[in-house]
Amino acid sequence: MPTKREYALFEITPEIEHFAQLCEDNNAIDKELYTKYEVKRGLRDVNGKGVLAGLTNISDVCATKIEDGKEVPCAGNLYYRGYNIKDLVQGFLKDEHYGFEEIAYLLLFGELPNEKELSMFHETLVERRTLPPTFVRDVIMKAPSRDMMNSLSRSILNLYTYDAKADDTSIPNVLRQCLNLISQFPMLMVYGYHAYNYRMGDDLFIYAPSPELSTAENILMMLREDRKYTKLEAKILDMALVLHMDHGGGNNSTFTTHVVTSSGTDTYSTIAAAMASLKGPKHGGANIKVTQMFEDMKEKLSDWEDKDEVRKYLNDLLEKKAFDKKGLIYGMGHAIYSVSDPRADIFKVFVKQLAKEKGCEKEYALYEMVEHMAPEVIAEKRKIYKGVNANVDFYSGLVYSMLDLPPSLYTPIFAAARIVGWSAHRLEELKNVDKIIRPAYKPLAAHRDYIRMEDR
The missing domain is CATH 1.10.230.10 (Cytochrome P450-Terp, domain 2)
Structure with missing residues (x-):
């Protein structure tokens, strides 16, 4: 039987209620002060325009145009490395091939690949579709989480332990780590899902990814017990991955990637931090x-x-x-x-x-x-x-x-796409910026003299 102390870990006790009220009382800030001091809450102005915090070549989100010298709203456009997302999608659909690998190449390396380059990139990803020996048993199968984003973050952080060059932030080494994670992500996601269901009493089946299949096809194949999927299903999941791959440098998880990268930390910690951001219901959730x-x-x-x-x-x-x-x-x-x-x-x-x-x-x-x-x-x-x-x-x-995908994998599938954008932005931050990101917060509390315990 759990002890009283163990119960306290998961209950809001009267003591916690008391401390929580102190938090409520002493953390409230008058909303009018944000206007008075011209604070850009959410790093955005009243019209929703973001504060300029960096420069990027990776993607561009356009929602306005200039007419008669004024900025006016227009139909939205998204550009990856200068290419309109609509043109990119039409391109790989017309050529009748899956787009994830081609567009990942574009975002990471800045140019669309020719056939030889795409083939070499695909082979590079395929050879990295593997996990360290016993990783599934020792990490994924142990204490599986009901929340797949938490499960994924834990797996990513554990991969740090297996990497002899985990803290090396040189561009070649970070690129190696990013390509590993992009390739491993579908396995971490699907295996984590199966491990939790097995713990809940379902049958366990773990399929290795197939080198002949695209990323989208492998996700569907590994997820389903019969390994079957239709061409339309795979095509639409592939498109979902492409559409979610990046969205400018200012979205919450990508900005998190820039912030954490600027501290000089390792790739695994950076991607785990981005995952924590994406999990939120105001973002990827x-x-x-x-x-x-x-x-x-x-x-x-x-x-x-x-x-x-x-x-x-x-x-x-x-x-x-x-x-x-x-x-x-x-x-x-x-x-x-x-x-x-x-x-x-x-x-x-x-x-x-x-x-x-x-x-x-x-x-x-x-x-x-x-x-x-x-x-x-x-x-x-x-x-x-x-x-x-x-x-x-x-x-x-x-x-x-x-697509009969379980709701617990909706946000992880978003992450399986966005990890490409995070990787591209991490590499861009490492290449161009050597300052830690540190915006200002205005202090409001008046300075006070210390009061000794007997006088309180």
Whole structure:
């Protein structure tokens, strides 16, 4: 039987309640002071424009254009190394090959590969699709976590122990480490998932990745007991990986990568820190929230096609009466895009195809209705400084559910893509910047004299 002391580790005791109240009372800052001192909360101004904190060649997120000398919102565009993401996707679809490896090459090395270069890069990734001997047994199978992001972070940190040059931050060594992690990530993710399910009583099956398959194909093959998947399923998962691969230097997890890299720490610690950031529901965890929100919506609505019912539910969300009562319509709005998210635009075309293949047309129609209705409802309820549109998370959750991917892997799949961008940004930071990132915080507490215990 657990002792009283052991129970205390996992309970909010009266003592913790007392200390928590002190935290509440002594950490509150008057919101008007942020305006008074011109603090850019979230490192963004009131219009959502980010504070310039660095320079990058890796990707560019565009949501405005200049008209008559003024900056105005426009349809969003995303560029990888100067190439429009829409052109890149059309390119590898037209050539009828998977895009993950080609676009990873572009982000890491700055140019699109020719056939010989892509083949060499693919072979390099294939030979690194392996884990240290007994790693699965000694790390992944021991104390598996119900949260796959935590499981992945632990595995990544443990890989440090097996690397004789773990702390070497030279460009060749960091590139070696990054290529290892990019190649190993699908195994760490899928094996961690199977290990937890095995601990919960399910059968255990661990498949080695196949050298002939793409990254997306291997994920589906290793995940499914029968190893089967359709070409459309693999193509859409591959596209999801490409669309999530990078998104400028200022998104939370990539900025974390820059911040932690600037301290001079090792690659494994850096990627684990980025993982911790991506796990948050305001960042990579948003697609799970979208799916959960729609499940709640479908449960509450008597008729999915009734626009009035849907509108009422959306109003209830904003008024904190529905779902998690946070006042948010998940999947709507973006820090930069105000007219459209190009990733969502690309995704949507293929989501419709997948919905038809899976017999989920009715569910897709509900998503489409919410996509069109939500901006109107938000505009009626809230003062907004820029437009509101569906972001990539709005449809990615639906895609993953139609692919029969478990919700616990939604954010890890995001990470399996974004680790390429993190790697590129880490290499860029190491090459160009030798200063630790340290923004300023204005202290508000008045200076006080120490009071001896007997006088308190």
